[in-house]
Amino acid sequence: MTATHRPTLLVLDAEPRPRLGRLTGRATIEYTDASTLPERLPHADVLLVWDFASHAVRDAWPGDGPRPRWVHTASAGVDHLLCPELVASDTVVTNARGIFDEPIAEYVAALVLSMAKDLPRTWELQGRREWRHRETLRVAGSRACVVGSGPIGRAIVRSLKAIGVHSALVGRVARVGVHGPEDLDRLLARADWVIAAAPLTEETRGMFDARRFGVMQPSARFVNVGRGQLVVEDALVDALRRRWIAGAALDVFDREPLAGDDPLWDVPGLIVSPHMSGDTVGWRDALSEQFVESYDLWEAGRRLPHVVDKRRGYVPGA
Amino acid sequence: MTATHRPTLLVLDAEPRPRLGRLTGRATIEYTDASTLPERLPHADVLLVWDFASHAVRDAWPGDGPRPRWVHTASAGVDHLLCPELVASDTVVTNARGIFDEPIAEYVAALVLSMAKDLPRTWELQGRREWRHRETLRVAGSRACVVGSGPIGRAIVRSLKAIGVHSALVGRVARVGVHGPEDLDRLLARADWVIAAAPLTEETRGMFDARRFGVMQPSARFVNVGRGQLVVEDALVDALRRRWIAGAALDVFDREPLAGDDPLWDVPGLIVSPHMSGDTVGWRDALSEQFVESYDLWEAGRRLPHVVDKRRGYVPGA
Numbered sequence: 215m216t217a218t219h220r221p222t223l224l225v226l227d228a229e230p231r232p233r234l235g236r237l238t239g240r241a242t243i244e245y246t247d248a249s250t251l252p253e254r255l256p257h258a259d260v261l262l263v264w265d266f267a268s269h270a271v272r273d274a275w276p277g278d279g280p281r282p283r284w285v286h287t288a289s290a291g292v293d294h295l296l297c298p299e300l301v302a303s304d305t306v307v308t309n310a311r312g313i314f315d316e317p318i319a320e321y322v323a324a325l326v327l328s329m330a331k332d333l334p335r336t337w338e339l340q341g342r343r344e345w346r347h348r349e350t351l352r353v354a355g356s357r358a359c360v361v362g363s364g365p366i367g368r369a370i371v372r373s374l375k376a377i378g379v380h381s382a383l384v385g386r387v388a389r390v391g392v393h394g395p396e397d398l399d400r401l402l403a404r405a406d407w408v409i410a411a412a413p414l415t416e417e418t419r420g421m422f423d424a425r426r427f428g429v430m431q432p433s434a435r436f437v438n439v440g441r442g443q444l445v446v447e448d449a450l451v452d453a454l455r456r457r458w459i460a461g462a463a464l465d466v467f468d469r470e471p472l473a474g475d476d477p478l479w480d481v482p483g484l485i486v487s488p489h490m491s492g493d494t495v496g497w498r499d500a501l502s503e504q505f506v507e508s509y510d511l512w513e514a515g516r517r518l519p520h521v522v523d524k525r526r527g528y529v530p531g532a
Numbered sequence: 533m534t535a536t537h538r539p540t541l542l543v544l545d546a547e548p549r550p551r552l553g554r555l556t557g558r559a560t561i562e563y564t565d566a567s568t569l570p571e572r573l574p575h576a577d578v579l580l581v582w583d584f585a586s587h588a589v590r591d592a593w594p595g596d597g598p599r600p601r602w603v604h605t606a607s608a609g610v611d612h613l614l615c616p617e618l619v620a621s622d623t624v625v626t627n628a629r630g631i632f633d634e635p636i637a638e639y640v641a642a643l644v645l646s647m648a649k650d651l652p653r654t655w656e657l658q659g660r661r662e663w664r665h666r667e668t669l670r671v672a673g674s675r676a677c678v679v680g681s682g683p684i685g686r687a688i689v690r691s692l693k694a695i696g697v698h699s700a701l702v703g704r705v706a707r708v709g710v711h712g713p714e715d716l717d718r719l720l721a722r723a724d725w726v727i728a729a730a731p732l733t734e735e736t737r738g739m740f741d742a743r744r745f746g747v748m749q750p751s752a753r754f755v756n757v758g759r760g761q762l763v764v765e766d767a768l769v770d771a772l773r774r775r776w777i778a779g780a781a782l783d784v785f786d787r788e789p790l791a792g793d794d795p796l797w798d799v800p801g802l803i804v805s806p807h808m809s810g811d812t813v814g815w816r817d818a819l820s821e822q823f824v825e826s827y828d829l830w831e832a833g834r835r836l837p838h839v840v841d842k843r844r845g846y847v848p849g850a
Contacts, residue, residue, distance in 0.1 A: 320648070320670065320671050320695070323695060324648065333805075337803070338655075343794075347807065348811075353638050354634065470663075474661045485655070488664060493666075
């Protein structure tokens, strides 16, 4: 028997841990947290960012010298790990493309239907034991503007279409079936539902600002399932208080978790959920399985799926 | 000019009143409430039951002598007006078939998605300013049992199918695409969602009782958009408290409006809404328009649409 090099797989940890049983004997698996990451990172061949809420990679990434050849994040967004040194390096970054598409699309449909049917108010009235009949909105025939033309945005368009909502999809550049940013204001002005599902990049940061909320209809409702920093939160709060728009639902925030004393918790017409839109039962197992399958390919020297364009900040292409 | 007989159209009233402008000069329109109904009823040619929450017709219907030749109710259900004398008479009864189908189907989809995505708990946690991540359910691939094979039940099946839910439809008798009552228990036992959308008849009254809730899965959720008396409410409350089923949503109740001190308001896992599932913006105008169109036909001596089989208690056929 010959001694073979066993790659070191470093896992930036979170509970519950990933299921990596299939890699036993094939990789030396080490778990780390933010505090030990800087010293461990140079010795790792592969980094699995399991704690996708952590920004530790961005801070710990070595400017030069040894570094992992491959970083995989158990998330769709990669904004939490990209730093100039990682972008400039030859390290391959992959993401969890595909895992969250359909769950997030269902979640958006749930929010849209709930808002149309005034369910938050129903719960509020139930808590006060108050019988108050209201007229609600038809969803069929209404119009959405979905911002973000990746697999999540496209899944949202499909799920909204299933419930009768006509969507316009907006991406970084116009192409068949996708509007470019030059059409955004015009589409916002006639949308009943505005859905933010774009990656966080320098181009999208703060794109939903006071001017954009001002363009929307007073009856419009805004949903963010992308990244908190797509939205200027103060501008959204203002838009809701001034009734520039009729309602909003945020699943993602500038700072997460939202602090107990954050003013966002009780803005009238705003639904707050704790970054869970894509997390359906079994999601962690699906993420583990996806990573292990990619590991098989990496070990065999084959091409990895879902490689991030590090300069753009997302996985390009259909 | 000859004096022609102008039919008397009696309207059992509710605010806001129906839009009957097109009948001006064609009918003598009188508005009545429960107190004056018994004296007015014998002199009316047509009765429009606009206050569909009222049981006054059942109590006021004359045993013999003059009576309206046509009764139209601005509702899908007719249980509130049928009495033995009306059933035995040659008076034609029509209902508002078609107006509520798609709105109720959307409402059911909203409830199903809300429960799958744990939105009631999200609102509760938001009220407590608590950030608590949870895993939620996929809707796609789940199974529903829809009880009631009329147009509302069939619309519910379509809207659930659009969001990926496979439904079995149960009606009074088995036919193509519809299960008979003999299959009900077997279908309840494997349903993730049980949707009650049947008319209230002697056959369906109290059909959701302790035994039926006992047959359902502990993960099942029950929705009633039919009539309150389809359900033995105490049995449902018991089933929720004992966790025989995971949750329920009632839009209709044994007694409506639900009193402020009714114990149903705060049963854990129970969503209470005030009989509004079909009432989308413009619904009253749609009901008025439907009646006026039928009036045109009646006046011309033509066949009326949506004629109720008074013995069965609903409009039969597809």
